[in-house]
């Protein structure tokens with residue numbers, strides 16, 4: 001969703017009666033970092049806020065249900081409660097501490113931002129990356145092969161195929177936004193990383209870095 005399309009006020013997705021106001025991050029302003037009170041993940045820039053709460057725009061606008069091409073069944077939006085125990089996000093392998101998408105307590109759980117990641121990203125230069133749940137080659141960032149673990153990753157559709165875990169993009173976010181490089185990865189991968197990292201942080205300008213994005217069906 002483009003920043004200009006965001007509503008000025010939205011109801012909190014899990015707290016009836018609580019309204020959240022859109023707080024813009026205009027180009028040129030220093031982006032404001034925050035910790036989302038919905039999903040407990042880091043955010044940056046444009047956000048939805050009340051007097052005491054701040055949420056990613058994608059958490060504030062999270063739909064109650066989601067169909068995702070990588071997930072069987074329907075994902076439901078729910079809050080993490082103590083009886084859930086330890087949950088982790090299947091896409092990024094990070095801890096799930098707040099709002100998340102789940103298919104009735106069964107595999108997998110997903111952060112709202114991870115559930116919303118594009119299933120296809122075409123970056124400048126024409127390379128297209130597809131979101132996958134399993135890979136057969138090494139990740140360009142961590143160089144790890146799949147074993148018993150399988151965090152989601154982006155795979156280039158062109159040969160030679162390139163793989164990048166969502167987890168690894170997330171880990172490199174502070175470097176990406178601190179003006180540094182991307183740990184020696186190529187320029188195209190750096191653009192992919194910036195798009196994905198920007199979307200995870202809720203930066204509505206991030207999609208502009210890509211030529212084409214395809215999102216999960218009904219988001």
Ligand SMILES: [Zn+2]
Pocket residue numbers: 036037038039040041055056059112
């Ligand atoms: Zn959030």
Ligand SMILES: [Zn+2]
Pocket residue numbers: 089090091092093094110111114
């Ligand atoms: Zn995640």
Ligand SMILES: [Zn+2]
Pocket residue numbers: 139140141142143144164165167168
């Ligand atoms: Zn990796």
